[in-house]
Amino acid sequence: MINLQDKVVAVTGGASGIGLATVKLLVSLGAKVSIGDVSQAGLDAAKADLEQANAGTTNVFTKAVDVRSRESVDAWIAATVEWGGALDGAVNLAGVVGKYEDRTMKDFDEDDFDFVMSVNLKGVLHCLRAEMNAMNGKTGSIVNAASISSLIGVGSDAAYVASKHGVLGLTRAAARECGSGGVRVNAIAPGIVDTPMLRKSFETRGEISTSHTALNRKGEPEEIANLIAFLVSDASSFITGACYSIDGGWNC
Numbered sequence: 001m002i003n004l005q006d007k008v009v010a011v012t013g014g015a016s017g018i019g020l021a022t023v024k025l026l027v028s029l030g031a032k033v034s035i036g037d038v039s040q041a042g043l044d045a046a047k048a049d050l051e052q053a054n055a056g057t058t059n060v061f062t063k064a065v066d067v068r069s070r071e072s073v074d075a076w077i078a079a080t081v082e083w084g085g086a087l088d089g090a091v092n093l094a095g096v097v098g099k100y101e102d103r104t105m106k107d108f109d110e111d112d113f114d115f116v117m118s119v120n121l122k123g124v125l126h127c128l129r130a131e132m133n134a135m136n137g138k139t140g141s142i143v144n145a146a147s148i149s150s151l152i153g154v155g156s157d158a159a160y161v162a163s164k165h166g167v168l169g170l171t172r173a174a175a176r177e178c179g180s181g182g183v184r185v186n187a188i189a190p191g192i193v194d195t196p197m198l199r200k201s202f203e204t205r206g207e208i209s210t211s212h213t214a215l216n217r218k219g220e221p222e223e224i225a226n227l228i229a230f231l232v233s234d235a236s237s238f239i240t241g242a243c244y245s246i247d248g249g250w251n252c
């Protein structure tokens, strides 16, 4: 059902975790993927990994981009269109937790709050703007990284929770703005997924139990990538403005 042959898809945060798993799956489904990530070392490693797996694929383009900067995002999307000839899909996954330590609102760190908001929320806005402009006059599909923290409160993590609630708002607003032009915008809300971000968080904050979830285990990045590929593809052609929980049954 999912055919992405020759579709050009831009992925932020594609050098690690859910992003890297998504890039691998999209390429295997025939897409041409542009990876934007702030980590040049991560981009180099991802490209080498993909080239080895796909025997020297030419279907991957990488460029260092900092989603906090509108100019940086615009330059990456322009370079992507120049490389691929169009933009059919985009997946905005770049995200940060901020300082990996518990911090209640009573003693929150203003610089850390601004940092998290500028990557997780303003970064998504910069990407949506550039991607919607690049898709103007054609159809397209955009997927944003929300989180279980878009739907519930989590203590000692106010900046992350606020930024992810905001991503849901941006998703719904963007879906309204560009739906009549044929561009769909959706969000995914993962629970606990085994990635470098999660492992680093566990190291400093301690492990979060999964015993409250129906499946009682962490998710794998590849399981999240499956949902993203569906939402990017035409198989989800009547879905927009939606947020899909993918959390092993957090609230059921």
Ligand SMILES: NC(=O)c1ccc[n+]([C@@H]2O[C@H](COP(=O)([O-])OP(=O)(O)OC[C@H]3O[C@@H](n4cnc5c(N)ncnc54)[C@H](O)[C@@H]3O)[C@@H](O)[C@H]2O)c1
Pocket (backbone or CB within 6 Å): 012, 013, 014, 015, 016, 017, 018, 019, 036, 037, 038, 039, 042, 065, 066, 067, 068, 092, 093, 094, 095, 096, 119, 123, 145, 146, 147, 148, 189, 190, 191, 192, 193, 194, 195, 196, 197, 198
């Ligand atoms: N892992 C989880 O349990 C989980 C749960 C819910 C939501 N999410 C969200 O999914 C997304 C991916 O998370 P992950 O776990 O794969 O994390 P990760 O840390 O493995 O990957 C995040 C990537 O984003 C990149 N990045 C960070 N700041 C950037 C910036 N300013 N500009 C461009 N790239 C930047 C990093 O270099 C990294 O490659 C994030 O938005 C995260 O908030 C993750």
